[in-house]
Amino acid sequence: GLAAGPEMHFGFQTVTEEERREKIYQVFESVAKKYDVMNDSMTLGIHRVWKDILMHKMNPCPGTLLLDVAGGTGDIAFRFINYVNSVRQRQLQRKLKHHQNLSWQEIFESYQKDRLNSLGDSQVVVCDINREMLKVGKQKAQHLGYSEGLSWVLGNAEELPFDDDKFDVYTIAFGIRNVTRIDLALQEAYRVLKPGGRFLCLEFSHVSNPLLSRLYDLYSFQVIPVLGEVIAGDWKSYQYLVESIRQFPPQEELKAMIEDAGFFKVDYENLNFGIVAIHSGFKL
Amino acid sequence: VRCQHYPPLRALQASAALRRASDEHKKEPLTSSSQQHFDSPPAGHQPEQEPQGPRPSYTGQGGQESEDYESEEQLQHRILTAALEFVPEHGWTAEAIAEGAKTLGLSVAAAGMFHSDGSELILHFVSECNTKLSKLLEKEQKLVQLGEAEKKPIDEFLRDAVEARLRMLIPYIEKWPQALSILLLPRNIPSSLNLLTSMIDDIWHYAGDQSTDFNWYTRRAVLTGIYNTTELVMMQDSSPGFKDTWRFLQNRVADAMTMGNTASQVQSTGEAVVQGLMGAAVTVSN
Numbered sequence: 001g002l003a004a005g006p007e008m009h010f011g012f013q014t015v016t017e018e019e020r021r022e023k024i025y026q027v028f029e030s031v032a033k034k035y036d037v038m039n040d041s042m043t044l045g046i047h048r049v050w051k052d053i054l055m056h057k058m059n060p061c062p063g064t065l066l067l068d069v070a071g072g073t074g075d076i077a078f079r080f081i082n083y084v085n086s087v088r089q090r091q092l093q094r095k096l097k098h099h100q101n102l103s104w105q106e107i108f109e110s111y112q113k114d115r116l117n118s119l120g121d122s123q124v125v126v127c128d129i130n131r132e133m134l135k136v137g138k139q140k141a142q143h144l145g146y147s148e149g150l151s152w153v154l155g156n157a158e159e160l161p162f163d164d165d166k167f168d169v170y171t172i173a174f175g176i177r178n179v180t181r182i183d184l185a186l187q188e189a190y191r192v193l194k195p196g197g198r199f200l201c202l203e204f205s206h207v208s209n210p211l212l213s214r215l216y217d218l219y220s221f222q223v224i225p226v227l228g229e230v231i232a233g234d235w236k237s238y239q240y241l242v243e244s245i246r247q248f249p250p251q252e253e254l255k256a257m258i259e260d261a262g263f264f265k266v267d268y269e270n271l272n273f274g275i276v277a278i279h280s281g282f283k284l
Numbered sequence: 285v286r287c288q289h290y291p292p293l294r295a296l297q298a299s300a301a302l303r304r305a306s307d308e309h310k311k312e313p314l315t316s317s318s319q320q321h322f323d324s325p326p327a328g329h330q331p332e333q334e335p336q337g338p339r340p341s342y343t344g345q346g347g348q349e350s351e352d353y354e355s356e357e358q359l360q361h362r363i364l365t366a367a368l369e370f371v372p373e374h375g376w377t378a379e380a381i382a383e384g385a386k387t388l389g390l391s392v393a394a395a396g397m398f399h400s401d402g403s404e405l406i407l408h409f410v411s412e413c414n415t416k417l418s419k420l421l422e423k424e425q426k427l428v429q430l431g432e433a434e435k436k437p438i439d440e441f442l443r444d445a446v447e448a449r450l451r452m453l454i455p456y457i458e459k460w461p462q463a464l465s466i467l468l469l470p471r472n473i474p475s476s477l478n479l480l481t482s483m484i485d486d487i488w489h490y491a492g493d494q495s496t497d498f499n500w501y502t503r504r505a506v507l508t509g510i511y512n513t514t515e516l517v518m519m520q521d522s523s524p525g526f527k528d529t530w531r532f533l534q535n536r537v538a539d540a541m542t543m544g545n546t547a548s549q550v551q552s553t554g555e556a557v558v559q560g561l562m563g564a565a566v567t568v569s570n
Binding site for chain 1: 302356359385388397
């Protein structure tokens with residue numbers, strides 16, 4: 001039997017809350033293996049630039065604890081590790097330049113010591129509700145050689161398995177659209193962040209320019225599901241994806257929801273005229 | 285202008301880091317006696333601040349509950365003030381701000397509230413120095429009014445004021461050239477220029493300048509030229525106690541005094557300003 005519950009949208013269909021969660025789980029279960037390939041083909045590789053911009057905006061310093069929710073295949077986590085690594089390298093170089101009169105022995109020793117701490121105690125926890133996505137992520141990490149400072153946790157954004165005041169930064173990239181109760185997810189984000197911590201959300205949003213909007217719609221509804229069928233053998237999942245973007249609240253509405261959860265200095269930045277937006281808020 | 289919408293619910297949520305004004309046991313210098321707002325004011329809740337008086341209570345965000353909480357701006361000021369002690373080590377950077385946030389018990393991610401090139405930190409510092417200078421000059425003026433001190437001749441007054449202001453840079457002198465170059469970025473010029481002119485204004489005000497004619501402009505231009513050139517000399521001065529800088533300053537002020545109200549004053553002001561700009565360009569290119 002179907003669980004009774006409030007009516008919600010699943011793409012352009014109307015379903016109950018429970019049904020929605022199940023359907024979304026199935027969507028990602030089936031797309032998991034081809035997720036990255038599909039991202040590249042649908043966005044013509046631009047999603048990489050969006051994620052890079054997100055990382056630059058975050059500008060994490062070594063020692064940052066990041067929670068990446070709905071982080072599935074690890075794109076944000078890997079970028080974080082790379083970024084923090086290079087910042088740390090620069091820090092070490094600057095430190096060495098400062099001490100002009102070291103002996104070779106001292107230089108060697110300090111290099112050894114800092115080598116072991118190449119991330120400067122930074123850590124990223126990738127949390128996802130979907131086992132398949134996590135599996136793909138872990139395989140990718142192994143393949144690309146990421147091991148230090150990285151952990152994978154199965155969990156629900158609406159009910160995170162973490163204590164209060166734990167993380168410096170909380171990110172959710174292209175995931176919040178799939179959360180059934182966005183307000184709960186935002187409250188959880190607020191809870192697990194340290195005071196002063198930052199909430200960052202990268203998500204498809206609304207294009208206000210009418211001409212661009214028409215082209216974007218055309219592309220979304222005509223091209224993407226076809227790509228989905230051809231590349232991943234799954235028309236319906238990509239139909240859902242495109243519809244869910246249209247159903248998602250626009251920039252100002254999401255900003256208001258983030259403020260309702262208690263965040264301050266909430267702001268958003270449109271990328272590509274609003275196709276994608278980065279929302280940011282602080283727990284103050 | 286983006287409107288922030290504040291539902292009544294917000295007033296009841298306890299802030300994680302914004303503190304009640306009554307909890308504050310630290311005395312902090314008030315930063316808006318010169319009415320500088322280099323942060324873009326958030327729409328809808330700009331607290332009114334009086335130049336002299338107790339810490340204002342924040343009344344922007346709906347409901348009596350939040351009246352005692354400090355505003356975001358005040359928290360940002362606290363973070364920037366705390367960040368200053370890390371500037372000698374990290375420079376005027378987001379890292380210094382992150383360290384400052386850490387000392388206040390906040391996450392390092394709070395540095396994300398500010399621009400990543402450290403502009404706000406520098407502007408905050410300049411604003412704080414200007415406020416300190418104002419207070420100093422006011423104190424001196426009071427002493428003179430009470431008859432406890434002699435009124436200084438104008439050249440000595442200017443010299444002492446500029447020296448006092450420049451001495452505030454000494455703890456940060458190594459990284460100050462970096463700060464100057466950031467202040468010259470087009471984005472920051474309106475704010476930095478604003479701060480500079482109001483400081484010069486202040487000094488002339490306490491020097492007793494009552495002019496209402498063209499003199500008002502020439503006096504400010506002259507003093508700005510003196511200040512800027514002395515600052516640049518100070519960057520490259522390695523003499524003990526910066527005595528070369530103070531001697532340079534003395535000479536410049538003496539020059540200004542002997543010039544009088546003639547056209548040549550205007551011309552050499554122009555020259556001084558040009559020299560100042562050239563010096564700035566040289567410093568930046570170094």
